[in-house]
Amino acid sequence: MPTPCSIDGLIRKASLYLNDECVSRIKAAFEFGAQAHQGQTRKAGGDYIWHPVAVAEILAEMQLDQESIIAAILHDVVEDTPYTKEDIIERFGENVAEIVDGVTKLGKLAFENPQEAQAENFRKMILAMARDIRVILIKLADRLHNMRTLGVMRPDKQRRIAHETLDIYAPIAARLGINAIRIELEDLGFKAMHPLRFAVLESAVKKARGNRKEVIEQITETLENRLKQEKIPARVVGREKHLYSLYKKMKNKRQSFSEILDIFAFRIIVNTADECYRTLGAVHSLYKPLPYRFKDYIAIPKSNGYQSLHTALFGPYGVHLEVQIRTETMQEVSEHGIAAHWQYKDGRQNGEHALSAVEVRAQEWVKNLLEIQQSAGNSLDFLENVKIDLFPDVIYVFTPKGDIITLPKGATPVDFAYAVHTNIGHATVACRIDKQLVPLRTPLESGKTIHIIKGKEAQPNPAWLNFVTTAKARSQIRHFLKNQTAGAANSLGKKLLTKALRTYNMAYDGLTELIRLEIADALKLQNWDDLLAEIGLGNRMAGLVAKQIHDLLLGADDAVPSKPVSADAPLAISGTEGMVIHFANCCHPIPGDSIVGFISTEKGLVIHRNECHNVKKIKNQPEKMLDVNWEKEQHATYLAEIQLEVKNQRGALATIANEIAKNKTDIERVRSEDKDKTYSVMNFVIAVHDRTHLAQIMRVLKRVPIVEKIQRV
Template structure:
């Protein structure tokens, strides 16, 4: 099936100038015209895939910006946005011809064309990071980019099918969510519609036809509901504009896909918007419609008192209609309606420099950008930054209160740790507990609307690697990873030094006794920058300590492995890790395996992987637990029980009495009479484990317990 988009009418510069005269000064319109002449000369001889002169695209981008009523610098940058990337014009040329401000805007939108990347994904991620950082300096960068993407999507039909799908996927994954995050609803809806059409043309066509068929049956009901709403407002002496809202195709598709609903279940919801003059009128209209039709319990949301993260404000309610289908109603003021459609572009007051005059959407956008700057400083690379931003682009908000009564918005599913990092990175890095509604709760507790959250911190505390298993905000994830990377580098150096010392000791040598020139030569040969870099490579498993020791001390004096085994503490974090196949705990007989990138991985001696991999003995080493080994270690237990009511609760209570946590439970049904409980339990050592197993054996319904 062809997905070619209908050719847009050709836009002329005279049409654009006429449009701009409505709100810009004559000299500013003249500046935009001069930019057109500059751009037309720069793009001379270039054509788009459709065959039209290239300058038509920048003109169309400028028109989209004009519809948003942006300032003349944005329009000039919109006309010139492709000159740095696709012509010989330099940034300095634009600055000289127009202004430094325009040159910075154009540069912010331009891709990194002169830098070589190892993959297309890496290049796209780095270009995205560059654009987001430019956007953090000047919000207009993203508005120009969104206008550029919107026109490209409108003319996507001339692209190859594979490229069309790639661009559509990127639009749905990144650009439409950014437009939503900035409150630009009308632009988001068009991006989603065009992206859906290009990515899933068959689904789009089927759904579109279904909507057209169903629309005819709805007209009478919509007209009657609309008439009833208007009549009730007139009775109450309330003035407002009532209009039926057509459900967006991509919204219908996403609800059907995510909630596994039939088309009729999604489409049989009648949506209306009531736009009034003042905020207090919104609440009076709410009372009037609740008296007209009964409200559905739990479906009222007050986004006026507590705006969404993107600055959106409205009252939302759902009513029971006499026709047996729900009615969704949004009630808002005219200003709120403008902000809901245009977001940060509404009332563009960029030049005032006064945040007091900015819209709620602009203020929220700047708060988000400040967080982006912090995230990018901590992100290891562009790919990680892009993934973390994607996480933040799909928030379904939860609103919680600080101890002082301030409201904080977090994505749905956020935990106490996410909240701690939202308050401040230092609070997140040192948090040890949380009081939720004055009760002490675990840090992985998911937050609910209306809770009051207080974070408990300790000066010597630091992030736990396990937090990465449950945090969901990009800011928290980036900060935890940044801390662990620094910690891992330090630990890798210390571990590498100890491993090399042990390998040299087996040869009758020591690191202090090695000639410095010999050490520098081996460091260079093995591609490390300095001795510390070599120790880090050994600690991370990239170099084998025995081979490095042989290079440093070629003549073996000792008689093999005579030194004491390497001691392993339980708190060594990321570089010394514990195998998930056998879950070693203090007291087990263990072996260490050097794994590239993971460092020293500790296995139990009886682990099947140890038996299978002993053909590479140079990677295995004798290790022993340190006397100071501490912490909690997961261990798997298999408990065979009789199928009786409450047996799982009894076993869980027994484990809790012995100060152990259950991390995971699986139930394996055997014959209807017996079941097997597969438990992952955190223990301190073998003695602790033995106590737990003895107590569980005494439970009446337990037939057998084994370490799994």
């Protein structure tokens, strides 16, 4: 059971850097919090107030400002006691109240499952972060104390909380550069998720530590002496990888414990950036560097503000050394990340301060999260997108103007385009990397210059979702396609309803705005557009809706046109309706074919050729059948499948593909198999404008000497 913290410990730590007035406000916050939580206890034992005090003490150790400390003490008051946000505003000001409100969960709202509740609370926290980044600092400290006292929970609950910690909170701490909290969260999460593995690894590290001690001391002394010779004041510390880091490395690289422990790690702390580079030269003259293992995070900091020089060396006794070189300021940022820039400074009042480079990056990240939140379909989608975005490994690429763009490892030109601007992403058609044209799915590498080629009529391709890696790219593509689908569904729904209304001698244009609102309300929909979209997506049958409208308006003169209209005219298909009209893959209809439509609740309107064998099956559902034809003006391309019998000879497939390409026709798919020793059967799915265009291509292919037979499938 954890030892209860005391207010004395918090006051002692706060007094080291805060003035008497600030400390008095912290004491007042404690008294108010203790009164609010009176009678409440924790599962870990003791009065509940000791949990928020422990959270505040974690923040005091990082020397955060007084508002952060006070908000930490009060962070559960609004959620768990009768006091309200207004009570906190009255006593401690609006800033503190806003932070507390940001940390507070949504409360007792009804959710379908715990995952949805977690996701919605996470969304609320991100929105609060956008207003004040200190919300997440308190939330991380809150999670850290909960992880420290996790042992009193049931094993299944321990694993659930630990999984959430490793999945969300530790990566957020990493993203904001707060490594001190990240490391402890990861080790505590690892211990709760895999207690046996943790115990075995902890025991092995303790055993190995004694054997390595002499080597570490000798290398440390050698490095210190070399730096004294160069007159560089520095401190050298041997560092040890934390247990979760060791476990991940063993698991990902499939290395044994002894292989990983062969690497000795050191950190050298100096005074200035200039001394960092001089130190690098000194250690390289002492031990030979390993090729391709040097990284300069001082010139190009990580996205969370981390700065350091990293190098790997051939050390004595055949061991490998990993050395990090940084200044004291860089060390502080490495440990506390953005929290280092909320630390109390003389002259700073109420947390006001000029934005640092780290804070600017953090705010850019939060702004990016807000864009993802706005385009996400629901809270669960948003949470999954954020998980995708919490990448530990990053690359650095350049725009043509020389600006640096940070992306996760494995990112593609499409991810780059969306990182620059959403509109650039939407308009992307091609990409040049260092002036070389490359496919859009090409993984990017650090140091490359990326040039995106845009098209005026371009729009996102659904296939991009198969290879993009960033949450922003994924969410913006989905958002665009969803909106495109909604617009297309609305347009198709209007066409279908117009046709269905003719059966009742009614005209679509005869429905006034007032009548449409009444109909939508009667059908329990928010507005008329929702009704049209429902029809277009196949979720409601146009014929049934037309009958409902007729019954509702029976006797209403303004709903009946002055002259009869024909109900026989088929629906005209242009091929540009978007994603709610699908052309069946079984028969590949193209303009000129006799066609029929089928309303599907999954795909909207599906178009088949009349002679398709699947049409016989769906004719059993006449209420879902629809007469359709082609509009006279066609500008789209359609897929058609042709089958060829070709003589077996070397290069036969290339010969046919080349002939198709000469006709400026794209090949979507190709399949080839041997019919016998003499002939092969090849199936090509190609893009054509209509039956005339297809006939021209088939005539050209028929004249190829190796083609014995050709037919449309």
